[in-house]
Amino acid sequence: MVNKLGLSILISIILTIIIVSTVNVGVSLFLNEPQYEKYCNTTKSFPVDTYDNITKDVCEQYNGTWVPQNVQCVKAPCPQGYCDYYAKCSQAYSEAQKPYNQQRFYIFAGLGFILLLIGLFISENLIQITGLATGCILVFEGIVQNWQDKKIVFMALLGILIIFGILAYRVIRRKK
Numbered sequence: 776m777v778n779k780l781g782l783s784i785l786i787s788i789i790l791t792i793i794i795v796s797t798v799n800v801g802v803s804l805f806l807n808e809p810q811y812e813k814y815c816n817t818t819k820s821f822p823v824d825t826y827d828n829i830t831k832d833v834c835e836q837y838n839g840t841w842v843p844q845n846v847q848c849v850k851a852p853c854p855q856g857y858c859d860y861y862a863k864c865s866q867a868y869s870e871a872q873k874p875y876n877q878q879r880f881y882i883f884a885g886l887g888f889i890l891l892l893i894g895l896f897i898s899e900n901l902i903q904i905t906g907l908a909t910g911c912i913l914v915f916e917g918i919v920q921n922w923q924d925k926k927i928v929f930m931a932l933l934g935i936l937i938i939f940g941i942l943a944y945r946v947i948r949r950k951k
Contacts, residue, residue, distance in 0.1 A: 780900065789853035794909045795916075802882055809871035815864035834858035860937075876921045883917030884931050893936050898935070911935065
């Protein structure tokens with residue numbers, strides 16, 4: 776006969792993978808992610824055939840950002856920097872990503888905390904294991920998506936710490 780706890784753990788792992796995948800696909804379907812191509816035209820060609828001939832003036836003429844470097848030349852011409860053609864558009868793209876990442880965080884962390892609480896307070900092993908594992912993965916995914924907002928990340932980590940503190944207390948109390 777199969778061990779009931781072992782079977783519960785196996786089913787919980789499968790359910791966790793399915794739930795996390797469903798949430799990820801669902802969010803990608805219903806939440807519009809900013810597309811890099813809308814901000815940076817990666818198909819645009821630049822006039823300079825080689826980077827040996829590039830100058831600050833040519834770089835700025837094509838809306839690039841000149842990045843100076845202190846280069847010791849072996850042969851001439853030797854540019855004292857390089858042109859980052861995507862610096863300005865990448866910054867605009869990063870700004871567009873912030874609200875998107877914020878929304879993803881709220882979805883993932885919200886669902887994650889609900890599942891953590893379900894796993895914490897339901898007595899059925901299968902639901903406990905699935906809720907705790909799935910909830911933790913979703914909250915962690917939300918934190919990684921929104922890492923630049925330190926206050927929200929701190930609050931989410933504090934919430935996880937409190938939930939697992941309660942869980943540890945319940946486990947210790949149950950053993951006595």
